[in-house]
Amino acid sequence: MKKKPEWGFKENQELHAAAAFTIRNILEAIMGNIDESRTGKTMIHLGHGDPSVYPCFRTTTIVQDALIESIRSAKFNCYPDGVGIDVARRAIAKYLSRDLPYLLSSDDVFLTVGANHAIEVLLTVLARPGANILFPKPNYPIYEARARFSELEVRHYDLLPDQGWDVDLDGVKALADENTVAIVLINPGNPCGNVFSSEHMKKIAETARELEIMVIADEVYAHQVYGPKPFIPMGVFGDIAPVVTLGSLSKRWIVPGCRFGWIALTDPAGILQQTGIGACLKSCLTISADPPTIIQGAIPSIIENTSKSFFLNINKLLKEAADLFYEALKEIPLVTCPYKPEGSMFAMVKLNISAFDDIVDDTDFCMKLTKEEAMILFPGDAVGLKNWVRVSIGTEKKVLEDAIARLKEFCIRHTKTN
Incomplete structure (x- = not known):
């Protein structure tokens, strides 16, 4: 030969x-x-x-105790479903619903190996030839890295430092076209440390509805606020435009090594399910990685028992x-x-x-x-x-x-x- x-x-x-x-x-x-x-x-x-x-x-000892109990119970040594085990999905749905004017169900929640994995999954689901997505500038770098492996064209809108890092909405409208699928919004802000006001977020949702695109609300730092503005989840405005919310255990509980996150359809009109995004998320997670079942089993206790x-x-x-x-x-x-x-x-x-x-x-x-x-x-x-x-x-x-x-x-x- x-x-x-x-x-x-x-x-x-x-x-x-x-x-x-x-x-x-x-x-x-x-x-x-x-x-x-x-x-x-x-x-x-x-x-x-x-x-x-x-x-x-x-982190709180509640996290440690919950993980130990999850291991000792021997209930969580199995393979999970691709979207996550039901008790953990229900716990996250209940947790997110506290801040929303409507209730989420476990079917609205998809568990991931941290927020970076959630970003990877979402960009995979949304990718199609000719489509584009709007990222903030400045941005969290993993969005840029993962976009290189998708068929999504990336377009950057500005955050305005002299206006508290608010979104340049006129710039967003100028960037978007009939092939735009989503706008990414990070709140509280990474890397800027900003918190969007309720009024500004409503305008963002109205802009998304006008452009007929979804909002990807990266809320990894949800509730981690200490200025005059409270944290308002973008899902509050899900009746204006469909919102996909990303979250994580990492930052609020100070356990980035646990690698546990979620994608939630905070979309009371059900547009994301009707258009097949929910089913596509399930399919993507079926062939992707899962957060360890041991950690999933600990989630209900962590969510319910951590003190204010x-x-x-x-x-x-x-x-x-x-x-x-x-x-x-x-x-x-x-x-x-x-x-x-x-x-x-x-x-x-x-x-x-x-x-x-x-x-x-x-x-x-x-x-x-x-x-x-x-x-x-x-x-x-x-x-x-x-x-x-x-x-x-x-x-x-x-x-x-x-x-x-x-x-x-x-x-x-x-x-x-x-």
Whole structure:
């Protein structure tokens, strides 16, 4: 037999390109600059939204007890249905219904391996040749990464920093056409730390109805608010336009490693079921991964038994961090935070690049900050805003104070001296 000149397989370059969008890959590249022995400083990681390593942000013992009981019961060692086990779906439906003017059933809920998996499933379901989807700018990077593997054309609408990161609705209308399928809305905001008002959300729903598209409401940080505006789920306006809600256990319960999320059809008119979206979600999940059944079995207890005081304490800690960071930033040259965080655990900070002596852009800023101060921030270019940085404020007070001091020293050191 004639020998083949080379192997029949080779690396998937498209996969590399998609992975370049992910937070993990970007942070890995930045962290490669850390040399704690050279700087004499321990690493401060404000590049991702995972405060679980800090004692003040540890999850409730309710989560631990529920997981132990789920294991010991021996009821949840089986394969689950693709959409999730019924007791967990009912618990999530009941949980979401608390904030809605209508009741969800378990048939409206589809369980996923965290919110990233939910995004993957939804983009798969909506993809078809010629279709397009509207993403915010700035955006959560995994949307961009997953879209590269779908047939959806991506179009970006602006969030307006001088208007509290509200949606540029005129821009949305200009972008959409007859092939637009959905608009993605992240509230509370990642990466901006904003919270949409009820009035603004109603306008978004009315715009979606006018354009005849669905709203994908990414509410991973639901109820994690600490400013003047309360959290209002987009599903409240589901009678105006159909809404698909994404949620997760990760952030509110501070357990990102549990990898448990959901997709909910918050659509009282039933448009998403009538158009086959519900059936398509079920089909997609049938051939996809499932959250561990052990975790699914623990969900009813976690949802029902976690005290309000736990959530109030988490929000109190985040508010204190937001207040500290926002005020301290005013004393640091060449950086500005145009909007004080009110929700999630992030702030977007603008860099005055032209006033730095030897900083080329936001990525260069983050690389040099890591090398000189052993401190990690996330470059804004990766979320769609060049020459900004995203800062996670979900950390202990003393760590945040140290981070602010390091940031100030770095900015002063690199300021142009005319």
